[in-house]
Amino acid sequence: MESPNKENNIQYWSKCKVKDLYNLPFMDLIYKAASIHRENFNPNEIQVSSLLSIKTGGCPENCAYCSQSAHHKTGINKESLMPLDEILERAQIAKSRGASRFCLATAWRGPRPRDISYLTNIIQEVKNLGLDTCASFGLLEEGMAESLKDAGLDYYNHNLDTTPENYQAIIQTRNYEDRINTIQHIQHAGLKLCCGGIIGINENEDDRAMFIANLANLEPQPESVPINQLVKIQNTPLENAKELDWTDFVRTIAIARITMPKSHIRLSAGRNMLDEAAQGLCFLAGANSIFFGDKLLTTENNEESFDLKLMQKLNLIPEKPNFPE
Numbered sequence: 431m432e433s434p435n436k437e438n439n440i441q442y443w444s445k446c447k448v449k450d451l452y453n454l455p456f457m458d459l460i461y462k463a464a465s466i467h468r469e470n471f472n473p474n475e476i477q478v479s480s481l482l483s484i485k486t487g488g489c490p491e492n493c494a495y496c497s498q499s500a501h502h503k504t505g506i507n508k509e510s511l512m513p514l515d516e517i518l519e520r521a522q523i524a525k526s527r528g529a530s531r532f533c534l535a536t537a538w539r540g541p542r543p544r545d546i547s548y549l550t551n552i553i554q555e556v557k558n559l560g561l562d563t564c565a566s567f568g569l570l571e572e573g574m575a576e577s578l579k580d581a582g583l584d585y586y587n588h589n590l591d592t593t594p595e596n597y598q599a600i601i602q603t604r605n606y607e608d609r610i611n612t613i614q615h616i617q618h619a620g621l622k623l624c625c626g627g628i629i630g631i632n633e634n635e636d637d638r639a640m641f642i643a644n645l646a647n648l649e650p651q652p653e654s655v656p657i658n659q660l661v662k663i664q665n666t667p668l669e670n671a672k673e674l675d676w677t678d679f680v681r682t683i684a685i686a687r688i689t690m691p692k693s694h695i696r697l698s699a700g701r702n703m704l705d706e707a708a709q710g711l712c713f714l715a716g717a718n719s720i721f722f723g724d725k726l727l728t729t730e731n732n733e734e735s736f737d738l739k740l741m742q743k744l745n746l747i748p749e750k751p752n753f754p755e
């Protein structure tokens with residue numbers, strides 16, 4: 431069961447405690463999560479991020495859910511790095527549509543030392559547009575997180591992906607400890623951590639509870655928590671994964687909100703598989719961040735016009751961007 435961490439009074443979340451939450455009657459769970467949400471945030475505000483793949487396809491990693499792995503024949507081809515002016519054009523458009531954060535992603539295992547200088551240049555230029563920046567560049571070697579931080583990077587996205595127990599079933603080209611090492615580099619460099627993972631990958635309720643408990647037990651807790659639902663991609667090992675019921679998605683959001691009360695919980699990939707009402711329920715259950723834009727990395731997102739209408743119907747307003755004074 432839960433016990434306070436003596437050093438800094440942070441609550442430790444055991445699997446059984448999180449599972450008890452997960453199994454609460456649905457209405458009780460949503461009510462609890464919504465109450466915690468409004469104690470910590472304005473429930474009518476939503477943080478808006480925009481995502482761009484700046485280096486697509488041909489990834490040497492073999493994540494079983496991914497369209498960009500060179501190990502699966504998905505039809506997504508290896509492209510070269512997107513030119514800076516195109517990246518900036520996309521960032522400018524995202525900003526004009528209300529995004530406060532621009533997330534740059536690359537399909538590779540991690541940057542090579544010689545990649546750092548052009549990555550830091552991209553970060554500086556995007557930051558100069560008045561956007562918060564987030565990078566999802568994979569595993570980081572010693573010193574890289576500091577260089578990115580010095581360039582003005584605000585967030586680094588590095589997911590726990592799934593549980594340590596389930597890790598090798600989903601990804602064989604790296605291990606859970608590799609992820610933890612990079613997370614430590616990110617936090618030691620003073621970068622904000624964006625860390626979540628993916629559900630709907632044949633995990634069970636125990637795995638979901640453990641996955642959220644592991645996120646909640648990170649110290650400090652991640653500032654941003656993307657919860658992704660599997661988008662089934664043809665010719666990947668998970669193309670026939672068992673269906674995730676929408677209530678399980680909402681329950682996962684709710685337990686993330688309860689266990690990480692001060693984090694932004696992001697409805698990430700697979701959001702467009704939920705209808706308007708289910709997305710609304712996720713916001714009630716504590717989700718307060720979205721990816722906005724018709725496309726994620728390679729898969730479809732909610733269309734912008736759909737999201738604008740949804741936000742209007744639910745009276746949700748974008749959280750103010752953090753522009754420098």
Ligand code: DTB
Pocket residue numbers: 481497535566587589626627656657658661698699726727728729730
């Ligand atoms: C995260 O957890 N979700 C984003 C971001 N981090 C980089 C990626 C979503 C990708 C969805 C699949 C695709 O579009 O290819």
Ligand code: SF4
Pocket residue numbers: 489490491492493496497498499500536537538539568
């Ligand atoms: Fe590569 Fe990321 Fe896809 Fe894994 S999820 S195969 S690391 S692009």
